[in-house]
Amino acid sequence: MPHIEELPLTAGKAAAPGWSYVPDTGYDPSKAPLNPTTARSKRKYAALVGGDRGDLSLRQQGQAQKLIAELDDDRSRRKIEVPTRKSAAEEKRGARHQTSNVARILKSEKTFVHYLDDEEALLDKQPARPSYNDETPKPAPRASKTPLARRKSTALNIESSASSSPAPAALPQTPMGPPPLPHHLPQPTSKPQSSTSTAQDPSPYALPSDAELEALLSAPPLSYSAAQSAPPPRTDPPPRRFCDVCGYWGRIKCLSCGGRYCGLGCKEAHLQDKCLRWK
Amino acid sequence: MAKPKNVPASTLSTGDLASRTLILDNGAHTIKAGYSSHLDNHAPNHQDCTIIPNCIARSTRDKRTYIGPELTTCLDYGELAYRRPVEKGYVVNWEGEKAIWERSFSSEEGGLGCEPAETNLILTEQPNAPVTLQRWTDEMVFEEFGFGAYYRTIGASLNAWAPSPFPSTADSVSGLPVECLLVVDAGYSHTTITPLYHGRPLHSAIRRLDVGGKVLTNRLKDCISRTFDVHREDHIVSEIKEDVCYVSPSPSAFAADLERTWKGGRYDARELDTTVVVDYVLPDYEHIKRGYHRPHDAKIKGGRVLRVDEETGRREHVVTVGNERFTVPELLFTPSDIGMSQPGLCGVILQSIHSLPEGLRQVFLANIIVVGGSGLLPGFVERLDAELRGAVDEDLVVRVARAEDPLKNSWLGGARMAQDEGNLRQRLVTRAEWMEHGEGWVRRRFAGKIGR
Ligand SMILES: [Zn+2]
Ligand SMILES: [Zn+2]
Numbered sequence: 001m002p003h004i005e006e007l008p009l010t011a012g013k014a015a016a017p018g019w020s021y022v023p024d025t026g027y028d029p030s031k032a033p034l035n036p037t038t039a040r041s042k043r044k045y046a047a048l049v050g051g052d053r054g055d056l057s058l059r060q061q062g063q064a065q066k067l068i069a070e071l072d073d074d075r076s077r078r079k080i081e082v083p084t085r086k087s088a089a090e091e092k093r094g095a096r097h098q099t100s101n102v103a104r105i106l107k108s109e110k111t112f113v114h115y116l117d118d119e120e121a122l123l124d125k126q127p128a129r130p131s132y133n134d135e136t137p138k139p140a141p142r143a144s145k146t147p148l149a150r151r152k153s154t155a156l157n158i159e160s161s162a163s164s165s166p167a168p169a170a171l172p173q174t175p176m177g178p179p180p181l182p183h184h185l186p187q188p189t190s191k192p193q194s195s196t197s198t199a200q201d202p203s204p205y206a207l208p209s210d211a212e213l214e215a216l217l218s219a220p221p222l223s224y225s226a227a228q229s230a231p232p233p234r235t236d237p238p239p240r241r242f243c244d245v246c247g248y249w250g251r252i253k254c255l256s257c258g259g260r261y262c263g264l265g266c267k268e269a270h271l272q273d274k275c276l277r278w279k
Numbered sequence: 280m281a282k283p284k285n286v287p288a289s290t291l292s293t294g295d296l297a298s299r300t301l302i303l304d305n306g307a308h309t310i311k312a313g314y315s316s317h318l319d320n321h322a323p324n325h326q327d328c329t330i331i332p333n334c335i336a337r338s339t340r341d342k343r344t345y346i347g348p349e350l351t352t353c354l355d356y357g358e359l360a361y362r363r364p365v366e367k368g369y370v371v372n373w374e375g376e377k378a379i380w381e382r383s384f385s386s387e388e389g390g391l392g393c394e395p396a397e398t399n400l401i402l403t404e405q406p407n408a409p410v411t412l413q414r415w416t417d418e419m420v421f422e423e424f425g426f427g428a429y430y431r432t433i434g435a436s437l438n439a440w441a442p443s444p445f446p447s448t449a450d451s452v453s454g455l456p457v458e459c460l461l462v463v464d465a466g467y468s469h470t471t472i473t474p475l476y477h478g479r480p481l482h483s484a485i486r487r488l489d490v491g492g493k494v495l496t497n498r499l500k501d502c503i504s505r506t507f508d509v510h511r512e513d514h515i516v517s518e519i520k521e522d523v524c525y526v527s528p529s530p531s532a533f534a535a536d537l538e539r540t541w542k543g544g545r546y547d548a549r550e551l552d553t554t555v556v557v558d559y560v561l562p563d564y565e566h567i568k569r570g571y572h573r574p575h576d577a578k579i580k581g582g583r584v585l586r587v588d589e590e591t592g593r594r595e596h597v598v599t600v601g602n603e604r605f606t607v608p609e610l611l612f613t614p615s616d617i618g619m620s621q622p623g624l625c626g627v628i629l630q631s632i633h634s635l636p637e638g639l640r641q642v643f644l645a646n647i648i649v650v651g652g653s654g655l656l657p658g659f660v661e662r663l664d665a666e667l668r669g670a671v672d673e674d675l676v677v678r679v680a681r682a683e684d685p686l687k688n689s690w691l692g693g694a695r696m697a698q699d700e701g702n703l704r705q706r707l708v709t710r711a712e713w714m715e716h717g718e719g720w721v722r723r724r725f726a727g728k729i730g731r
Contacts, residue, residue, distance in 0.1 A: 061618070063618070064617065064619070065618075068618065070497070071494045071497045071501075072497075073497070074363055080335050080337045080360060080361075082335060082346075082362075082374055083344050083346070098423065099422045101418050101422065105373045105418060106373050107374070108372075108374075110371065112371050115369075115411055116409060118409070206637075206638050207638040207639070208639060212636055216483065217481065219482050220726075221406065221407055221408075221482040221726075222483065223407060224367075224409060227471075227486060229488055229621045229627040231620045232615065232620065232623075233622075239615040240616055242606070242616070245505065246505075246542065246602075247502060247601070247602045247603065247606055248602065249537065262541070262544075263544040264544060265542065265544050
């Protein structure tokens with residue numbers, strides 16, 4: 001966020017709402033720890049990964065929603081007929097006729113929103129995704145007491161097939177053998193605990209137990225809505241605003257519509273084309 | 280069951296598996312498709328994968344309708360209207376998808392020559408799919424197309440089988456379980472974060488940022504249309520995005536570039552910095568088949584011009600592209616720029632990682648791979664890496680890499696996975712099983728609730 005000096009509002013109307021970009025004193029990512037340990041940093045982290053914000057006025061929110069919906073639209077609803085021609089599959093199939101399910105599926109005019117609504121209606125009574133940002137104390141993180149050797153033997157550390165270059169998939173061809181593991185990521189090959197910094201286990205936390213992992217692996221998928229990212233933390237700087245004419249910083253707020261422009265150079269264009277005053 | 284189970288003796292007899300498997304990464308914008316076989320020793324590579332437009336397009340100029348692979352024969356992409364059967368990453372319109380698949384499976388030009396009854400199908404889907412849509416997909420695959428055997432899976436999970444993008448260097452982190460991968464799939468409809476453990480998604484930690492390639496292209500359309508209306512030019516604007524857009528390395532670099540591309544105020548006009556501001560010559564599909572860019576010519580005022588090229592004597596349409604080059608991709612990292620109340624990619628990744636047990640966080644932080652079309656934007660990986668580093672404790676290791684081919688990486692992983700018969704047997708459902716057990720059973724199989 002740049003420091004932008006406040007320009008004097010020459011109009012000087014007392015009622016003119018002031019605007020300014022102030023030095024950013026909010027969220028500083030470099031100070032937010034990934035694994036917060038102190039209560040304060042925990043709060044800060046909670047704010048980083050969750051919470052909602054009330055920066056925008058209702059009207060601005062409405063405008064933003066409209067813009068986002070437009071940007072996310074395919075804008076190609078212009079109906080294009082699917083040319084009908086008998087496919088090779090249909091010809092081959094001959095007598096075998098379409099099942100009623102397939103016929104129904106093919107005729108459907110539903111869009112994604114319909115399916116989403118159906119799903120939401122179904123899920124309504126189920127509990128929402130548990131909050132991962134709550135302040136409930138977690139089991140105290142263990143300092144690195146587990147000997148490295150033991151850790152290496154934990155479930156996470158299955159033997160490495162070591163080759164991490166784009167090795168051709170020389171996968172075992174034994175028909176009934178166990179499936180090969182997914183590609184192994186590089187492990188330090190021949191550099192055990194020699195060098196100080198790289199050999200240390202970087203995680204101060206215990207690896208999850210097998211039971212924990214199993215629970216994690218068998219957790220059901222989240223719904224479409226639940227998988228959407230949570231809003232940004234309240235401590236984030238307010239949204240940046242841009243000139244709606246040229247895309248530069250929107251340093252001036254239009255007194256009529258709340259839109260932004262960069263200065264006198266774009267004011268006229270704003271009033272002519274962009275201003276929502278009359279819209 | 281932290282270790283993958285040994286596969287018990289399969290109930291499938293050898294004859295149940297077709298000799299080749301079609302891997303179909305069914306994206307909203309393009310299909311990535313090609314074969315793999317567990318019976319030969321050919322290691323699948325990017326060349327085995329065909330990219331097929333997943334759309335039906337209608338040209339108002341030659342009045343033709345192009346279905347899927349036919350679009351590559353189109354000579355004039357001007358004002359094409361599109362119908363895309365995949366919405367938000369899921370097949371929503373099967374009438375359209377059926378036409379595209381049938382054309383793609385055909386043995387006509389650009390087709391895959393696929394005979395479904397004699398083919399195993401591995402089909403990708405986006406995570407968090409509504410169940411009805413999954414059902415309908417299974418129904419179509421078996422009942423309408425009649426594939427011999429089939430496995431539906433989250434596309435991101437296939438990346439676990441692709442070659443690692445991380446160089447095997449001495450500075451790789453020791454003590455890390457290496458079978459963990461955090462897949463950032465920056466696709467057309469949105470960007471998803473999927474942590475994988477041995478190739479299996481950790482569902483509770485999957486997160487989605489609702490900014491994808493489509494939003495960027497539409498945003499670029501709006502920006503360019505301030506001076507020249509390109510709202511009907513999906514294809515051209517998408518190419519402009521691919522040709523000139525980039526991700527700023529940092530918010531301060533963003534601010535600096537914004538200064539360099541500003542025309543200045545009324546009384547303090549500035550020179551535009553032509554290393555950032557470029558002129559884009561639009562294709563006319565007569566002499567210019569594909570647009571291209573060059574440094575901005577200061578004589579071009581107001582953002583667009585129809586001019587005569589001095590060397591060739593031909594008329595050309597030029598639009599000036601300035602701050603759009605970096606303000607548009609910025610939406611991936613600062614969605615609040617358009618008032619969206621989601622954090623940027625870095626914040627979404629941290630939400631995902633933070634929802635995992637503490638002991639796993641470092642490992643995923645150090646194994647982040649970027650796939651999907653937007654991953655091709657210059658500066659994407661560098662910005663993500665820098666933001667993540669700034670957001671976590673210094674002693675944590677952050678490692679972000681772009682897949683060698685972000686578009687085809689999921690496909691390649693699938694193709695490599697399908698080379699192994701054990702993998703196939705563990706996952707595929709045959710048509711006979713579908714008939715015998717029904718759709719609910721098949722869905723539970725794909726969800727990993729019923730083992731073999
Ligand atoms: Zn302006
Ligand atoms: Zn206004």
